[in-house]
Amino acid sequence: MSSTKKTLLLVEDDIGLQKQVRWSLEGYELLVAGDRESALNQIRRFEPPVAILDLGLPPDPDGASEGLATLEQMLALAPGTKVIVVTGNQDRENAVRAIGLGAYDFYQKPFEPEMLSLIIGRAFRLHDLEQENRRLLANHQESPMQGIISVDPQMLKVCRTVEKVAPSDATVLLLGESGTGKELLARSLHDLSTRLNQKFVAINCAAIPENLLESELFGYEKGAFTGATKQTIGKIEYANSGTLFLDEIGDLPMSLQAKLLRFLQERVIERLGGRGEVPVDVRVVCATHQKLHEQIKDGRFREDLFYRISEITVNIPPLRDREGDPTLLAHAFLDKFSQQQGRALRGFSQDALTVIESHNWPGNVREMENVIKRAVIMAEGSQISDADLGLTHFEGESEPINLRQVRDEAERKAVVRAMGRANGNVAQAAELLGVSRPTLYDLVSRYGLK
Numbered sequence: 518m519s520s521t522k523k524t525l526l527l528v529e530d531d532i533g534l535q536k537q538v539r540w541s542l543e544g545y546e547l548l549v550a551g552d553r554e555s556a557l558n559q560i561r562r563f564e565p566p567v568a569i570l571d572l573g574l575p576p577d578p579d580g581a582s583e584g585l586a587t588l589e590q591m592l593a594l595a596p597g598t599k600v601i602v603v604t605g606n607q608d609r610e611n612a613v614r615a616i617g618l619g620a621y622d623f624y625q626k627p628f629e630p631e632m633l634s635l636i637i638g639r640a641f642r643l644h645d646l647e648q649e650n651r652r653l654l655a656n657h658q659e660s661p662m663q664g665i666i667s668v669d670p671q672m673l674k675v676c677r678t679v680e681k682v683a684p685s686d687a688t689v690l691l692l693g694e695s696g697t698g699k700e701l702l703a704r705s706l707h708d709l710s711t712r713l714n715q716k717f718v719a720i721n722c723a724a725i726p727e728n729l730l731e732s733e734l735f736g737y738e739k740g741a742f743t744g745a746t747k748q749t750i751g752k753i754e755y756a757n758s759g760t761l762f763l764d765e766i767g768d769l770p771m772s773l774q775a776k777l778l779r780f781l782q783e784r785v786i787e788r789l790g791g792r793g794e795v796p797v798d799v800r801v802v803c804a805t806h807q808k809l810h811e812q813i814k815d816g817r818f819r820e821d822l823f824y825r826i827s828e829i830t831v832n833i834p835p836l837r838d839r840e841g842d843p844t845l846l847a848h849a850f851l852d853k854f855s856q857q858q859g860r861a862l863r864g865f866s867q868d869a870l871t872v873i874e875s876h877n878w879p880g881n882v883r884e885m886e887n888v889i890k891r892a893v894i895m896a897e898g899s900q901i902s903d904a905d906l907g908l909t910h911f912e913g914e915s916e917p918i919n920l921r922q923v924r925d926e927a928e929r930k931a932v933v934r935a936m937g938r939a940n941g942n943v944a945q946a947a948e949l950l951g952v953s954r955p956t957l958y959d960l961v962s963r964y965g966l967k
């Protein structure tokens with residue numbers, strides 16, 4: 518297919534109609550299929566951006582069963598293809614069923630070239646926009662902070678800090694609510710360091726009972742306690758030459774805080790029941806959702822240990838404070854899970870986007886991941902609706918009362934929301950806001966948005 522013309526698939530068994538369409542749509546590279554099997558072959562081979570599908574296909578040319586089954590399989594093979602279904606004059610019911618299955622639009626016979634060509638033009642435009650969105654998203658994923666999706670200025674600053682400190686051996690403390698991506702950032706610190714080919718060992722200090730945590734961290738010699746039948750090395754020693762990630766460090770019992778402090782100062786460990794010291798070379802990254810300053814005041818966390826582990830502190834903002842991220846992440850997870858589940862879903866309804874933007878996200882990105890995964894599995898229509906999300910609507914906090922400030926803030930928020938909804942596509946965001954593209958560029962630079 519060397520032509521630069523856009524590829525369009527026509528699934529139509531009537532030779533006369535095939536000819537008519539071919540004649541009136543000369544501007545496209547037309548692929549033609551007369552039945553389900555050849556339609557699916559063309560889809561597999563060319564994955565055309567747009568397809569026209571007559572629902573009346575053999576062996577059911579007067580009904581729609583074969584057409585609807587073909588539609589489902591086409592969309593499962595190529596979820597990005599915009600399928601325009603063609604129905605009989607009186608057949609609204611099947612048109613609606615086809616849209617419910619994920620068809621982009623429908624067109625009722627008799628054949629009117631101008632009308633069809635308008636619908637096709639719109640379908641190509643939407644397909645191009647979606648491609649552009651995917652490309653933008655892919656660029657995010659190719660950034661040095663692989664796997665981290667964000668457009669929020671605070672979060673981008675966090676990424677830059679991580680990139681900067683990763684190559685050093687400084688002990689890093691990651692502070693953030695549960696599900697904000699602490700472990701993900703700890704892994705980035707490892708992957709961007711010179712230790713990347715060594716082990717990354719994570720241990721959750723809150724998940725292991727106090728009496729087992731000590732041997733888990735420091736290991737033990739044979740006979741150190743009843744049941745210690747052989748020498749076992751602990752997580753710290755196991756991470757030698759690599760990175761040790763101590764998650765939920767705020768939950769480390771006082772008795773072990775002293776022992777960990779000694780290790781951090783002297784870089785040697787002693788296994789339980791052991792007599793000698795073992796030198797260990799690890800980069801330590803800690804994380805917690807606890808307020809360590811309060812714990813220090815209450816005598817539950819050693820101040821000297823706090824200073825040891827916080828050579829560099831990184832504050833990770835909660836998702837509700839990240840501008841544009843909720844909708845961006847929702848789109849990214851929708852793409853990921855619809856692909857995993859083999860479902861052809863066409864984005865979110867307006868109400869669903871409003872709920873995503875206003876929800877408080879107490880469980881942060883993990884909650885978002887779970888909510889979208891569940892919605893992808895449960896959604897009955899071709900779009901995710903607010904009901905599919907199963908979330909309740911929360912009101913925002915109080916706003917400032919200085920009029921100019923209120924206007925600026927409202928304008929800035931609208932720009933951020935539009936960019937999030939449009940998944941970073943400037944043309945689409947400008948359309949949503951009802952301004953020209955240059956105006957939007959001005960607003961973006963005035964408010965220092967990226």
Ligand SMILES: Nc1ncnc2c1ncn2[C@@H]1O[C@H](COP(=O)(O)OP(=O)(O)OP(=O)(O)O)[C@@H](O)[C@H]1O
Pocket residue numbers: 664665666667693694695696697698699700701702764806882883886
């Ligand atoms: N910015 C992001 N982009 C993409 N995925 C993310 C992002 N932040 C977090 N995630 C994903 O969200 C989930 C939760 O992240 P992670 O486990 O790193 O959070 P956490 O802060 O360590 O949570 P906890 O404190 O409960 O252990 C993971 O599946 C992670 O991959």
